[in-house]
Amino acid sequence: MLPVSYYLIVSAIVFCIGIYGVMTLRSGIMIMMCVELMLNAANINLIAFASHFNQVNGHVFVLFSIALAAAEAAIGFAILMSIFRSKENVNIDNINILRW
């Protein structure tokens, strides 16, 4: 079995890719995908720790967090759909009525 640190390194890399994407990408859908990437990085952590300590509560946490991620994606896409209907695109640079 691989030591737990390998999984942690992978998850840290995935998390950093996600956070980089959220900060640089301009499409609403790509941002949501990057957020999902970050959530999955946390899930990798939890699973790695849970099997390392031989405990089940981490696995349960991951199941809940996957369900929550799905619900979050549903709401996010619903909001993006409404924006797409009025603006014909989901580029977040065009969402700029409210400022200062």
Place this chain on the structure above:
Amino acid sequence: MSIVDFISQFAPEVILTIAALAVMIIGLGLGTKEKRALGYLAAISLIVATLIIVFRGTYHLQLEGIMADSLTIDPMSQFFKLTFLLVSLIVVIASLKQYDNHSNQDEYYTLILLGTIGMMVVASAIDIVTMFIGFELASLSTYALAGFNKKDPSSMEAAIKYFIVGALSSTLLLFGLSYLYGLSGGLTNIGEIADYFSMNPGIIQSPMGIMAMVLIVAGFGFKMALVPFHMWAPDTYQGSPTVISALLAAGSKKMAFVAAFRVLLIAMIAIKVDIAMVFIILAILTMTLGNVVALSQKSLKRMLAYSSVAQAGYISMVFVVMSPEAMTGAVLYVMSHAFMKTGAFIAVAALGYMLLRENISAKDVDHLDNFAGLGKRSPFLAFSIMIFLFALAGIPPTAGFVSKFILFYSVLKGGFVFLVIIAILNSALSLYYYARVVKYMYVLPPSSSEKLALPGAYSLAILLALIGVLAIGIVPEPFVNWAASAANVLGL
């Protein structure tokens, strides 16, 4: 513990869950006119749940069985549940008029009830899994509510900004919690994690422990809208439907505070010194930036949003001092601020509703100019706005004064004199922009001499908030005692 015990102990949550599902299912078969009854159903369920919490008071119940590790009933959770329920009740009552012709009003009330349940679960949670789920339930409901005016581009903008930042903060929080889980050797109960860290203080000071702490502070910081994590708050509060801004500022923001009280204060007690420095900087930045930017705002909703940021700065001083007195002040401040902010936002919503009724194409109804001469056009509304704003500034005999007094005094007693001086200077600064609104309402001439008729639902909602603000200000003892017993729970 049998299922019957569970239902009786968590009766408020169970009632709200049943009501939320009932509103959603009954709403499927009704037309727009009949759906109005569902708002009353939601309000009644909230009243029943509130009464149960009030009659049970500050009791501390040792739960047994399957839920004992994840949920608790103590004065702290009861106090916050009462706050959330009253805020939701006021918001629902105000919405009865605002949305009485909306074809999706059943979904609106379902989302408010579900969001309230989420906040109440967070208030009761002593397990990071339960807490995260409650957090997400409340967040997901409020994302949808922020974008409830689908046709209004600013509402959609508010929703997408709130959603992206909220989802990002949830992932930061979850990533931090996953490290916490690993560091504690597979524990999820907050109390057990705290015990583990106080026995092994080296672990939390490792790079991974510090990383976990930074991520958790950032995750909560986004929800609490502390500077530099506040950028979403003004946009979201301004763009959302105004009654929903009340729910966001008074409900979902306070939920982050109760979660932070439990997690940061209990699980991070081993590294007291490091966290104090972080929060001194965050608190000073938050209150100063919030107040300074609020000075130049012309939109009242945006001004209230920045004042909300500033108030979060005052409350977060408790993470610096961490004494029982400071905790009492902070807990009381949360409830006072909930009443003041809900009242202020609902009052702005009422004015917006009346102006839109007069002129359907009116733009920027929350602009300061619309408040000119309000004292003559709608005396009750102007008077209540004045009380709410003075309460936010901390003028006696309002809730804002009592809670600010207790909080600032405890920070002073904790030896952070410079922090108190900055906080008091900020309070003085904030009086400028609150008093400016009062000047507009009572000194400047009205744009038209026509009286504005305040709908009954709004009057009732504003009256409830007004009673809350004045009750805490004039008879503070029961509230302070409850807040003190809530602070005792944390065992500082």
